[in-house]
Amino acid sequence: MTTLIESLQSNVSEWRSKSFPHGEYPAIAEVFEWATEPEGSGFRLRTPQLRALEVYWFLRLNEGTPKIVDLYKKYFPANEEPDALLDALGIPAAAWRGAKYNFPTLWKSIARDDDFVREHGLQALRETLNLDYASYILALAMGAGKTALIGAIIATEFAMALEYPEGPFVQNALVFAPGTTILGALRELAAVPYERILPPRLFKQFAATVKLIFTRDGERDIPVIKGSAFNVVVTNTEKIRIQKETIRKSDLGNIFNPKKEDEARAEVANLRLQSIASLPHLGIFSDEAHHTYGQALDTELKKVRKTVDYLHANSPNLVCVVNTTGTPYFKRQPLRDVVVWYGLSQGIADNILKTVGSNIHAYNFDGDAKQVVAQIVAEFFEKYRDVTLPNGSPSKLAIYFPQTNDLRELRPTVETKLVELGLSTGLVLERHSDSGVADKDAFERINDPGSPHRVVLLVNMGTEGWNVPSLFACALARRLKTSNNFVLQAASRCLRQVPGNTVPASIYLSIENQRTLDKELRETYGESLEDLRRQESNSRSATITVRKVKLPPLVVHQLVRTVVRKEMPTAAALALTKPATGTAPRLERLTFAIARQAATRALLKQTGETITIETEPDTLDLYTAATELAAVYRLDTWAVLDELRRLYPDADELPLAHLADLSTQIEAQFSQYEVKEEHVERALALIKPDGFTRSLLPDGTETYTAEIRYPVDRENLLAHFEGWQSRHGGKSAAFGFHYTPYNFDSNPELSFFETLFEHLGLHPGQVEDIYFTGAITDPRKTDFFVEYRGDDNRWHRYTPDFIIRRKDGRCLIVEIKGENMRKDPVNGENGSKALAVRQWEKLNPAKLRYQMIFVNDDVLTREGSADARQFVEN
Numbered sequence: 116m117t118t119l120i121e122s123l124q125s126n127v128s129e130w131r132s133k134s135f136p137h138g139e140y141p142a143i144a145e146v147f148e149w150a151t152e153p154e155g156s157g158f159r160l161r162t163p164q165l166r167a168l169e170v171y172w173f174l175r176l177n178e179g180t181p182k183i184v185d186l187y188k189k190y191f192p193a194n195e196e197p198d199a200l201l202d203a204l205g206i207p208a209a210a211w212r213g214a215k216y217n218f219p220t221l222w223k224s225i226a227r228d229d230d231f232v233r234e235h236g237l238q239a240l241r242e243t244l245n246l247d248y249a250s251y252i253l254a255l256a257m258g259a260g261k262t263a264l265i266g267a268i269i270a271t272e273f274a275m276a277l278e279y280p281e282g283p284f285v286q287n288a289l290v291f292a293p294g295t296t297i298l299g300a301l302r303e304l305a306a307v308p309y310e311r312i313l314p315p316r317l318f319k320q321f322a323a324t325v326k327l328i329f330t331r332d333g334e335r336d337i338p339v340i341k342g343s344a345f346n347v348v349v350t351n352t353e354k355i356r357i358q359k360e361t362i363r364k365s366d367l368g369n370i371f372n373p374k375k376e377d378e379a380r381a382e383v384a385n386l387r388l389q390s391i392a393s394l395p396h397l398g399i400f401s402d403e404a405h406h407t408y409g410q411a412l413d414t415e416l417k418k419v420r421k422t423v424d425y426l427h428a429n430s431p432n433l434v435c436v437v438n439t440t441g442t443p444y445f446k447r448q449p450l451r452d453v454v455v456w457y458g459l460s461q462g463i464a465d466n467i468l469k470t471v472g473s474n475i476h477a478y479n480f481d482g483d484a485k486q487v488v489a490q491i492v493a494e495f496f497e498k499y500r501d502v503t504l505p506n507g508s509p510s511k512l513a514i515y516f517p518q519t520n521d522l523r524e525l526r527p528t529v530e531t532k533l534v535e536l537g538l539s540t541g542l543v544l545e546r547h548s549d550s551g552v553a554d555k556d557a558f559e560r561i562n563d564p565g566s567p568h569r570v571v572l573l574v575n576m577g578t579e580g581w582n583v584p585s586l587f588a589c590a591l592a593r594r595l596k597t598s599n600n601f602v603l604q605a606a607s608r609c610l611r612q613v614p615g616n617t618v619p620a621s622i623y624l625s626i627e628n629q630r631t632l633d634k635e636l637r638e639t640y641g642e643s644l645e646d647l648r649r650q651e652s653n654s655r656s657a658t659i660t661v662r663k664v665k666l667p668p669l670v671v672h673q674l675v676r677t678v679v680r681k682e683m684p685t686a687a688a689l690a691l692t693k694p695a696t697g698t699a700p701r702l703e704r705l706t707f708a709i710a711r712q713a714a715t716r717a718l719l720k721q722t723g724e725t726i727t728i729e730t731e732p733d734t735l736d737l738y739t740a741a742t743e744l745a746a747v748y749r750l751d752t753w754a755v756l757d758e759l760r761r762l763y764p765d766a767d768e769l770p771l772a773h774l775a776d777l778s779t780q781i782e783a784q785f786s787q788y789e790v791k792e793e794h795v796e797r798a799l800a801l802i803k804p805d806g807f808t809r810s811l812l813p814d815g816t817e818t819y820t821a822e823i824r825y826p827v828d829r830e831n832l833l834a835h836f837e838g839w840q841s842r843h844g845g846k847s848a849a850f851g852f853h854y855t856p857y858n859f860d861s862n863p864e865l866s867f868f869e870t871l872f873e874h875l876g877l878h879p880g881q882v883e884d885i886y887f888t889g890a891i892t893d894p895r896k897t898d899f900f901v902e903y904r905g906d907d908n909r910w911h912r913y914t915p916d917f918i919i920r921r922k923d924g925r926c927l928i929v930e931i932k933g934e935n936m937r938k939d940p941v942n943g944e945n946g947s948k949a950l951a952v953r954q955w956e957k958l959n960p961a962k963l964r965y966q967m968i969f970v971n972d973d974v975l976t977r978e979g980s981a982d983a984r985q986f987v988e989n
Contacts, residue, residue: 119203120456122190127166127173134907135169137176142278142317146271147172149314154895158308160267161467163259163457168267170455171253171437180249180283180435183452193218205449210235242420243451248427250436252452254443256459258468258611261439262300265290265400266307268437272398273325273345274317285398285434286344289391289426292351292402300402301329301349336386341393342431348391388425395431399423401438459607466655466824468610469587474621477629484521485528488514491590491623492532492570498621499587505615505658508564508585513571513608515591519547522572529570541567547574561585577608584613590623614656614822655827661807661819662836663853667883668798669899669918669926672958675795681787689754689784693762694776702728734768740777748781794958799898801886801918802853806895821896823858832859834868850875850885857887863931864889864916866975867968867983871919874984882921882987889916889930903951905941913948915965919986927964927986928952934969944969 130136135144147169153159160168174180181189191200197218201211206221213231214221224231225241232241255261272285292300305327310318328339330350339346391397427433443453462468476494478487491514499510514529516522522545530540546558558576560566561583571577571586586609609620624632704726741756763769807819825833836855851857851872859865868887875882891897892914900912917929930949936942943949944967952965964986968979 117199119187119190119451120454123170123173123454124166126177127169130173130177131169134909135172140176140275140279140282142275143172143176143271145314146274146312146317150267150271150312152893153311154893158311160263160312161260162465163255163455163461163467164264164267167253167255167264167455167457168271171251171268172271174249174251174454175435182246182249183251184244184246186454187451204240204451206237206240207235210237239450246420246452248423248433248436250423250438250452251454252438252440252443252450253455254440254450254453255455255457256441256462256468257607258462259457261441262303262402263307265402265437265439266304266309267312269304269347269398269400270307270309270312270321270325274313274321276344276396277320277324278317283434284396286396287394288347288398288400289394290347290349290400290402292349301327304347304349330387337390339390339394341390342395344395346394348394350387388422389429392426392429393431396434397426397430397432398434399426399436401436459610463610467612469612469616469618469620471610471622472619474619475624475629476621477624477626479626485525487625488525488528488590489532491588492529493536494623495570495588495621496536496538499618502587502618504564504585504613506564506613508562508566509569510587510618511561511569511571511583511585512588512590513573513577513583513586515573515577515589517574519549519574522547522574526572529572533570542569543572544568544570545572546576581608582611583608584611584616586611586620587618588621588623591625591628612656614824615658617655655830656822656824657833657856657858658820659823659854659856659858661802661804661854663802664804664817664819666801666853666886668800669920670796670798671955671963672794673797674792674954674958676790676792678788679791680785681789689750689758689781691758691762691777691780694773704728733771735771735774736768737763737766740769740774743774744778744781747778748785750781750785797898801888801897801899802891803896803898806893806897823890825858829858829860832862832865833857834859834865839872849879850882851887853884853886854891858890859887860889861931861933862973863968863970863975863979867917867929867931867980870975870977870980871917871983871987874987878987880922882919884920886918886920887916888914888918901948901951901955903941903947905947913951915952919983921986925962925964925986927966927983929966929968929983931968931970931975934971937969 131147135147137143150160150168151165174186178186178189187200187203191203193200201208210224210231211221213235214224222244225237225244232238253261253264255264269285269288269290272288275282276284276286290300290304309321312318313321324345326339326346328337328346328348330337330348337348337350339348423433423436438452443450443456459468463470478490480487492512495512499512502510504510514525516525526543526545529543533540533542544554544557544561546554550558557566557568558571561568561571562585577583589607589609609622622632705721706723708722737759738756741752741759744750745752745755759769804819807821810818810820812818834852834855834857836852839852851868857868859868864887868885871885875885888897888899892900892912894900894912897914899918900914902910903913905911915928915930917927917931919927919929930952932942937944939946941947949965949967956963956965966982968975970976970979
């Protein structure tokens with residue numbers, strides 16, 4: 116059966132394939148084009164974040180921000196597919212039977228009958244169906260970047276609101292941070308590089324208007340101007356909610372009788388809530404919404420829902436509510452508000468999370484926990500002693516304890532084992548509620564590559580939101596009396612991934628905690644430990660490093676077309692003719708009487724003639740008209756005003772109907788343009804270091820790097836300079852690899868490079884170098900690309916695969932494609948890309964030559980590279 120999530124994914128995929136068109140708000144396509152592939156190196160939204168953002172905007176624009184129940188009814192019509200609707204909502208057959216196979220009865224029972232809801236396990240569904248506003252859950256596993264996703268949604272909403280001021284867009288945001296981490300959430304939202312999400316023209320407006328605000332302890336109100344726009348208020352559920360105020364009985368006077376006093380207190384909303392309610396076009400965002408749901412859906416959720424209900428009733432316009440969470444389940448009940456789901460297994464498959472494989476170890480023991488802790492420390496350093504992240508940060512182990520007494524009892528065991536292993540006890544750091552300032556500071560700096568600590572002992576710390584990529588192992592040696600997902604949160608901390616790492620993580624547990632972890636995985640993610648063990652990454656990350664920073668540019672002639680205004684005689688003056696008097700708006704009066712008519716069934720019969728009433732035409736004062744015309748056509752305002760005064764000597768105003776005719780006359784005289792073509796010589800940089808991430812090595816050497824992602828099944832297509840240098844050596848070693856590794860897209864590309872690489876060693880005196888250019892398309896990293904118009908009628912960039920440059924200045928540009936692409940309208944032999952490069956070829960016949968090689972098999976034959984080899988020789 117198709118679920119709501121699958122149905123939405125299908126529709127969004129179709130929308131994406133058409134480049135996100137929208138007739139009324141076309142700027143959304145511009146936003147997604149930039150967010151998908153922002154120029155330059157650095158942050159970009161991950162695939163799950165992008166897909167969630169796409170679904171969100173599909174619901175907002177294409178579906179009109181529907182309530183979740185209306186969304187189900189649309190996608191699963193009750194009158195057409197009743198069984199599909201029941202299955203999608205998870206309503207059991209017994210409940211349908213109890214409702215006597217009648218939907219109105221079913222909805223009424225779910226809404227009002229507590230016994231019916233309990234009997235059939237419909238508590239979560241009731242909360243969903245009872246919502247009177249649009250509310251969606253975006254369920255993304257840890258590490259996918261939920262806080263950055265909230266920032267992206269807010270930024271795109273504000274940008275659309277600035278672009279379309281009258282549109283239905285969010286202009287204020289209330290963000291519920293998880294737990295008490297308000298400042299942490301504020302820092303995360305402030306640190307999001309929004310210039311990598313919004314295109315430059317929209318980012319400038321956004322950056323100039325957005326205001327980040329947080330609720331401070333001790334302040335009764337929020338420092339926000341009531342009724343203002345573009346505020347992002349970060350708070351938590353404790354600081355913004357309807358609650359009973361401390362109101363003395365004497366303050367109430369005799370207004371209320373004693374029975375009503377408590378009701379009066381309960382209905383008084385705190386000042387902060389009232390300030391939030393004053394903000395127009397409000398969007399509410401709950402970060403890590405499982406804190407809202409928790410394990411007490413019937414209590415905690417209702418508290419927050421009551422707050423949101425208040426804002427829905429009192430805000431000038433509550434647009435929608437967005438919840439991000441790591442789970443689509445509540446105690447194994449699927450939450451029907453979920454519109455996006457990205458699980459732990461998907462995160463591991465996409466290399467957003469580290470793999471665990473067979474590294475989940477459970478210890479079954481009856482004796483002292485000291486033996487287990489010592490064994491865990493020994494195993495960790497046996498496996499991870501020399502493991503570091505690409506930035507040099509050494510691997511770390513986190514050990515979680517139920518109580519501070521447990522930590523203090525077992526710390527000597529940890530230190531003793533370290534001494535046995537020849538390691539310093541200074542590697543140990545403990546963090547709990549009684550920690551001193553030094554330990555707190557060291558804990559905050561644990562991500563620093565220079566941090567000396569590798570074994571972190573924790574009590575009620577280091578779970579939700581603790582982001583330490585260098586953490587490769589977590590251990591829970593003692594059984595927890597109450598978990599509330601603590602085992603899951605602690606055990607999964609070591610799964611956060613970084614580009615370039617291929618070492619899996621490890622989880623160490625007591626057998627009791629292993630059972631708890633498996634249970635919490637099933638309840639939270641619908642997955643088991645076995646699912647995680649089986650899951651391998653389908654993609655990996657790597658870091659490319661620029662080897663040849665100062666490459667000579669490719670100098671070519673290009674045809675540049677510019678639209679310019681035709682030159683006008685210097686003495687040309689504005690000469691207008693007064694338009695013919697326009698007809699004033701007609702006002703006609705008709706008189707009717709009630710009468711039967713033989714020719715028609717109408718009872719109203721016109722009596723008398725139609726009377727035309729003279730009206731005054733709409734006018735515009737001459738100064739305003741001159742200002743508008745001058746601004747539109749870039750003319751001198753006073754010259755236009757003088758001409759208008761000449762046309763209308765006895766009037767201070769002109770008929771509004773004349774303005775269009777006057778505009779046409781001005782266009783005919785001054786708005787004459789022509790297209791000029793000129794051949795210009797341009798130096799194209801094959802590599803632009805400023806587009807890469809610059810860093811300094813310990814010896815002071817500058818390096819330029821960038822992150823790439825590639826599918827696991829293409830790992831054999833990564834070519835590292837060091838490996839090729841040792842394998843081929845000789846005179847070939849000086850060629851190619853202006854960055855390393857080269858990340859080829861196909862085996863024929865790799866085969867072509869290998870053939871030419873070896874051949875260049877035989878003719879080193881003829882060729883300057885060979886470059887694989889097909890993988891770098893970012894204009895901040897290279898100038899070597901051509902622009903072509905695609906099937907969507909939009910301009911795109913194309914970077915061919917290879918350049919072979921001879922010492923005499925001639926260059927061969929090579930593109931390798933499968934034979935099945937030969938007739939493709941874009942990628943084919945006569946496709947848009949090829950035609951664009953051949954324009955270069957025509958302008959530079961003595962310097963450039965373009966060749967397309969089409970291959971039938973996965974391996975390029977020697978004949979396929981014959982022309983390129985001949986180019987090298989001659």
